[in-house]
Amino acid sequence: MAQRPKESERRIARRRRDGRLIAALLKAIGRTLRFERWDPHRVFDSLPHPHIYALWHNRLACSPIWYRRLVSPPQRHMGLISASGDGEVLATVMAAFGIDAARGSSSRGGTEATVKLLRALAEGSDVTVTPDGPRGPCYRVQAGVVHLARLSGRPIIPARIELGWKIELGTWDRFQVPLPFSRCVLRVGQPIDVLPDADEAAIIRQLEEAMSTC
Numbered sequence: 001m002a003q004r005p006k007e008s009e010r011r012i013a014r015r016r017r018d019g020r021l022i023a024a025l026l027k028a029i030g031r032t033l034r035f036e037r038w039d040p041h042r043v044f045d046s047l048p049h050p051h052i053y054a055l056w057h058n059r060l061a062c063s064p065i066w067y068r069r070l071v072s073p074p075q076r077h078m079g080l081i082s083a084s085g086d087g088e089v090l091a092t093v094m095a096a097f098g099i100d101a102a103r104g105s106s107s108r109g110g111t112e113a114t115v116k117l118l119r120a121l122a123e124g125s126d127v128t129v130t131p132d133g134p135r136g137p138c139y140r141v142q143a144g145v146v147h148l149a150r151l152s153g154r155p156i157i158p159a160r161i162e163l164g165w166k167i168e169l170g171t172w173d174r175f176q177v178p179l180p181f182s183r184c185v186l187r188v189g190q191p192i193d194v195l196p197d198a199d200e201a202a203i204i205r206q207l208e209e210a211m212s213t214c
Helices: 009-030 057-070 085-096 110-122 144-152 200-213
Strands: 034-038 052-055 077-081 100-103 126-129 156-163 166-168 176-178 183-188
Touching: 009 057, 009 085, 034 057, 052 057, 052 144, 052 200, 057 085, 057 126, 057 156, 057 176, 057 183, 077 085, 077 110, 085 100, 100 110, 110 126, 110 144, 126 144, 144 156, 144 200, 156 176, 156 200
Parallel strands: 034 183, 052 126, 052 156, 077 100, 077 126
Antiparallel strands: 156 183, 166 176
């Protein structure tokens, strides 16, 4: 059974309404954004799908826009989203862009979400994980994405979005919201393969550096 926030049906319904409004706003802003892709390792052109994209939590606002704009041919896609109330809003936003959700985190529903992500990868769906979410610390990779790559045998693709014009919210991660007509650069690092005997701490350090410098 899919994880849901521990809230009343009325509150969940309100969060879903908020998510639909945010999605409509993002779609309107997205039509004005100028996207560029920096992909020196030709991930998009040469690496077979599915991928595990690793993206910082505060860049999520642009993730459904760039994925639908830059990935060709279109692929199925699933995101890891917490089972919290805020996660309900985000899951509704992603659904509006045709992106499925695996609901869970290290504190609640993590095993169920991992199973769902593994099944999606096995069926050919790309996956996006925010390795510093849902609670942080900001820009610090947690081990979940490494476990997912090890179990699935699929590479981790470090990704970073740079926004020319943006608003930073007063949240734990300084969440970034793109402003209309902003220049958005998607930077993609070298894929990271996680072998069965790989050193977890070393992979985490490698991924943190790649996501900060790619």
